[in-house]
Amino acid sequence: MSTSLRERRPTLVPTKPPTRNGRGTRTDPTRMPRILIGVVLALGAAITAFPFFWMISTSLKPASESLQYPPTPFPQTVTFEYYVQLFTQLDFGRYTINTVIIVLFGFIGMILMAMAGYAFGKFQFRGREPLFVLVLATMMIPVQVTMIPTYLILNGMKLTNTLIGIALPTLVGGFGIFLFRQFMSTIPTEMLEAARLDGASEIRIFFQVVLPMSKPILAVQTILTFIAGWNSFLWPLIIAGEQKNYTLSVGLSLLNQQIAINPPLQMAAASLMVIPILIIFVIFQRYIVQGFTLSGLK
Incomplete structure (x- = not known):
């Protein structure tokens, strides 16, 4: 009886102590x-x-x-002569403004993709799965295949040679909707139901509950959207008929054709393309791995 009531102490597994070198000091075997x-x-x-x-x-x-x-x-x-030359003697100031406008259009598209991902992840409606499969199917179509039909559509709408025509075809994408849908599927439904019971509208729930909880995937999509808009080259080159609507990447390609070999000037233009992307990446880097990891949970 006394044996059964005897306190049982946990057995401690001895760990291997650090080894000692010839001088008698301890060394960590995992250090090297x-x-x-x-x-x-x-x-x-x-x-x-x-x-x-x-x-x-x-x-x-x-x-x-x-x-x-x-x-x-x-x-x-x-x-800094060549950086000044880009904005005074060349037209890189206009190219920069055009690129920033296209990036801002991309951020509007990011909100639209977040709304679509939220709808696919948290709402039950007829045809949800076939529609989502259709969205995924758009990711399998090369962009080059749709350029001619897209150009003809925009030409019929009188949007060629405009910044809206440059930004509109890339406003939303299947990959962004997929990322948002996968992440927002992990948001607890109970929190959304509690907000609805408190009388919050769906728009208010989306902007005040869903988006604040989606910071990791928003950071990932911010970087992807910024890179896509900042580095846009082929489509602006096709749709923009006048030099005033060119982006930075198109201006950089023209710089190599119009000016004789001038390495510092070309490297200054390339730095203008790369440095903002590095800054955005450094700001949001801590969210990138977390966002991609949580997007693949479901």
Whole structure:
């Protein structure tokens, strides 16, 4: 009887103590692998970042220094002459404004895709699954196949050679709707029902309950939308008949054709394309993995 009432103590599994080296100090057996992994990752990061470093370094060099051999990694004389030249002598100010407008149109499309994803994820209606399959099917059609029909439709609507015509075909996409639908399916239905019982409308629920809970996937889609609008090249080149409606990427391609070899000027224009994307990525990077992970739960 006393044995059954005896307190049972948990058995502790002894862990392997750190080994001792010849000097009597303890060493961690996992230290060297971690150091090796850190060195390999640092080397890979340096190799990946070197082209961006060289691009920015060249954009800050005078023309004579950029062509000298052997090349120098750091500019001996720092100059912002070519950045100023892009906006004063060339038309990159207009190209930048056009690109920002297209990106803003893309953010409007992001809200529309969030609404569609919310409807597919949280509402029950007839034909929901076939419609969602149709949305997924649009992801399998190459963009180049639909360019001619899209151009003819916009030409019939008198929207060619306009910024609206450039932004309208890419306003929404099947991949964005899919991401929002997968993420919003994980939002507890009880919270939405509680909001409805409190008298909140569906629009208010979407903007005050659903969107604040969807910050990870909003961050992911913000980056994707910004990159798609900022780097848009082929469609603006097709639809924009006048140079005043060109985007930055189209202007960069014209720069290589219109001006003789001028590495600092070309690298300054390339830096203008790349640096904003890096800034947006650094701001939202902590949400990227979380957003993609949660989007694949269902």
